[in-house]
Amino acid sequence: MxxxxxxxxxxxxxxxxxxxxxxxxxxxxxxxxxxxxxxxxxxxxxxxxxxxSRLPIAAFMFGLTGTSLALLMQIWMLGYDWPMIIGGKNHASLPPFIPVTFEMTVLLAAFGMVGTFFIASDMKPYKWPRQxxxxxxxxxxxxxxxxxxxxxxxxxxxxxxxxxxxxxxxxxxx
Amino acid sequence: MQVTSSIREPLITGGKTVRDVSEDISRQVEGKPTQLWWIAMGISLTLLGFGFYCLCTLLWEGVGVWGLNKTVGWAWDITNFVWWVGIGHAGTLISAILLLFRQKWRMSINRAAEAMTIFAVICAATFPFAHMGRLWLGFYWVFPLPNTWGSLWANFNSPLLWDVFAISTYFSVSLVFWYMGLIPDFAVIRDRAVRQGHQLRANIYNFLSFGWDGAARTWSRYESVALILAGLSTPLVLSVHTIVSMDFATSVVPGWHATIFPPYFVAGAIFSGFAMVLTLLIITRKVFKLEDYITIYHIELMNIVIIITGSIVGIAYITEFFIAWYGQVPAEQYAFFNRMQGPYWWAYWSMMTCNVISPQLFWFKKIRTNIVATFVLSIIVNIGMWFERFVIIVTSIHRDYVPSSWSMFHPTIYDMGEYIFTFGLFFSAFLLFAKFFPVINMAEVKSIIKSSSEVKQKH
Incomplete structure (x- = not known):
């Protein structure tokens, strides 16, 4: 300071x-x-x-990361790493993967943006602000x-x- | 400068100034807990203790201590789970959806409603965990973790797994949203503590407030974070009960296999959630003397939401019956006939009375602006919503395809004990929140003092 x-x-x-x-x-x-x-x-x-503020852009990028990670995870796990026939469906079919993909998008967007906010505003629990x-x-x-x-x-x-x-x-x- | 029409009802009464807001809300955080608080806490902890004993017995003995049988494999556990998750929905609706619609009346109630959401979701999560029996293995069953049984991953085609992701995301995003709102208010208590000479309290609340400074630049960023979080939470909250309803709707059980379930469950969730918000806030405003912040007008608006969502739920019940008749599937028709006239007729008619008929009383302005009537009806609605889940779950499966396996469900003390455990948990957590955290969002209320309080409108 x-x-x-x-x-x-x-x-x-x-x-x-x-x-x-x-x-x-x-x-x-x-x-x-x-x-x-x-x-x-x-x-x-x-x-x-x-x-x-450019925070909405950060949120979008984090959300996009969540979407891609979730899709990659599900397609890799059920489609390639250990393919199983469940209910006669395709190993990697998109519709049942949508809910988890959506939740992961929201999760990463929210946490990523809030984390960015704390870093951008230089806020941390043990810091006293200048008053x-x-x-x-x-x-x-x-x-x-x-x-x-x-x-x-x-x-x-x-x-x-x-x-x-x-x-x-x-x-x-x- | 914000302009609000003078014919609108004031949102803050009693001639409060910005200073009064800090004073009125911080007072209960700074003072010693009242005797009433200790009594309520004592009761909650007793419930929690008894419930904890029942929960430990369940973990030690196994899920067999519950009253479940071969036919009714899901009963109170999932009923209570859906009931608690549903209650949580009102908090997010108030804080996120009403923010997007720029409804200022949300401002005095959003903090407590969001706290309710978080505690309700924690209560809900205890049921699936308890039902796993060996919950120390649960993390391998619900999360896609590498394990030693081969590379066998969790099944992403299952709605139960979607539920895991939905509930955990919902809980963590709601927690972040709620905490973001608390940050500027923690700073208020911190600065008051500095002026009053309480260094320890100042340090604790500064820690909690992440060193909030209230600078225009920080507020500007903060507002865009709040807006985006609201935008993310809105589809999130709708997705959560949609996915909960898919636990049933994607099955082939008559009575569960219905495409109407997602919107019907979401409406029911908001309905029960608002009822619980009213139950809690009517007590909170009285105990903490917040009648000028949570006014009759707020209560009336929440009652209007209850009429709307209650009516949607009523229409959904009738639609289900119509479709069962119109669809001409005998199994489906029997499932609904059995609901109304079978051995669980009393649960069905309790649900109908509590959820469809009783909220219609709120059409009368005298009733929806009466605190005692609202309090009683809010509890009736929550009883009704519990029965709704019980009816959907137990009456749909207790008479399955083979008549020789027809059965009834009889709850044991451990079924009840688990339910009591969540009540103890919920009320202990809410009491701790009400004592140590500001129960009303001071920063937001301060921002509408000039435009929407009684003082302004007299001019």
Missing amino acids: ESNKNFVVGIFDDEDILLHAVEHTREKGLKIHEVYSPFPVHGLDDALGYKR FDLRSTDDKHVMAVDLAANKMSKEEISALLKAQGASEVNEKNF
């Missing part, structure tokens, strides 16, 4: 005020480090200029601005955030 970083932290009480504040301050050239919210605020990722304000999981929206990344001074940023409806502006050093 980076050390000696100085942040200006704006606290917002309402998600709509926050959303407008994010839009307006970015128009004025402010670079926002990150916004922390107690619940998902719709449109915030667009306002912050984040690209859409700008403990109230960000309760009822406040917290906008963190990195001083080093902005040309504006501390006072200018504070004034800008206050003008955009922040209920309080604090400083936080890591």
Whole structure:
């Protein structure tokens, strides 16, 4: 984790005020480090200029892996490794293999995507996140601005955030 | 900004603010368990203990301690299995299908309903395992593992094997879905613990929350994970009871061999699941004082789902009879005649009364908005759904092709003990969940406070 970083932290009480504040301050050239919210605020990722997550693509690829593995497993086991006649049916016929194939697709897609999410977001059980304000999981929206990344001074940023409806502006050093 | 029509009923009442949500839901996690909780836990553990004794006896003596005989080889075990799996379906329906349909009323009930799903599926899984007798060999029988009896793999043509994959996938995906929902709420409890100075609790809940930070980027990814998981769970939940019904439908037993089974079983599953959700939530909202979050309106909406699915189930019963008559197969006709008028007529008519007639009472607004009536009817529906499975399973096989082998099924104390075991397991698990985990999804409820609560609509 980076050390000696100085942040200006704006606290917002309402998600709509926050959303407008994010839009307006970015128009004025402010670079926002990150916004922390107690619940998902719709449109915030667009306002912050984040690209859409590519996790659905990961899920699709994992699902495809599940489909292929399940089909290969069943066809190899019952068709080649130990062919048996069961109920007079073909050794490797597709219809009875569909249920297991479907379940394996879902299983791998779900676990693969969630695993990717944890890795992409760098989440692990023993890690403490960097917290700008403990109230960000309760009822406040917290906008963190990195001083080093902005040309504006501390006072200018504070004034800008206050003008955009922040209920309080604090400083936080890591 | 979300806009909700002002003529819609508020989903959250009592003038709750975002702060109140954290406070009301975290309170029971942070406080000491109440006396009522200890009493309920004591009863559940007693049931669990007695059931465990019966289960151990079964494993020691063999499946012979059950009342099964040569003719009725499947009875309470599979009845209870299907019953529990069915109950689980409501949780996934609420959390996944209602999410895809953007139904906001799911938000206060999805957490508890999903927990119910997970515990119900665990209960269900105990029955096939117990019925294996030598369950330590079970893994070789149900999973395609290399073994020392030659390269003899599991039979992928068998619906029983499909069931193994369906139930295990359903359980693990539901668990992941439920846990993903819990992560931001664990972080709420963690940060409250830091502020209250409980370092140990903060560490435990931080561990559980995977170090959740609530950043906009994380929320954005989180939302797309939730959406995809809902999209995966929706066909999954439909596939699970479809495959369970194929355990019967792919056989050649009159009364089981029916193409109507998959949709009929899925509707029945949702029907019984909603009844169990109501039973649990009516108690939970009272005990934890959550009347402002789980309102009469929520209860009414769930009762409407019960009318719809109950009516689908009723139509399915009638269709089965029509097809038995119309199909002109004597064995099939006898199977259905025997259901209605044979020695198990009482099970059939209990099923009809509980499942088809009693839920129609919910057409009356007075009844579907009455908590006592809903509670009683929800239990009646679950009794009816148990009888449905019993009727389908036991009455279809107890009079088979050779009249000299006709028989009746008499449950022993061990049949009942196994059923009691799952009740003990289910309620102990649910009580632990209700005490240590937030029973309502705080993050989702907070997101609708502005658009769908009473406060907003007064403006």
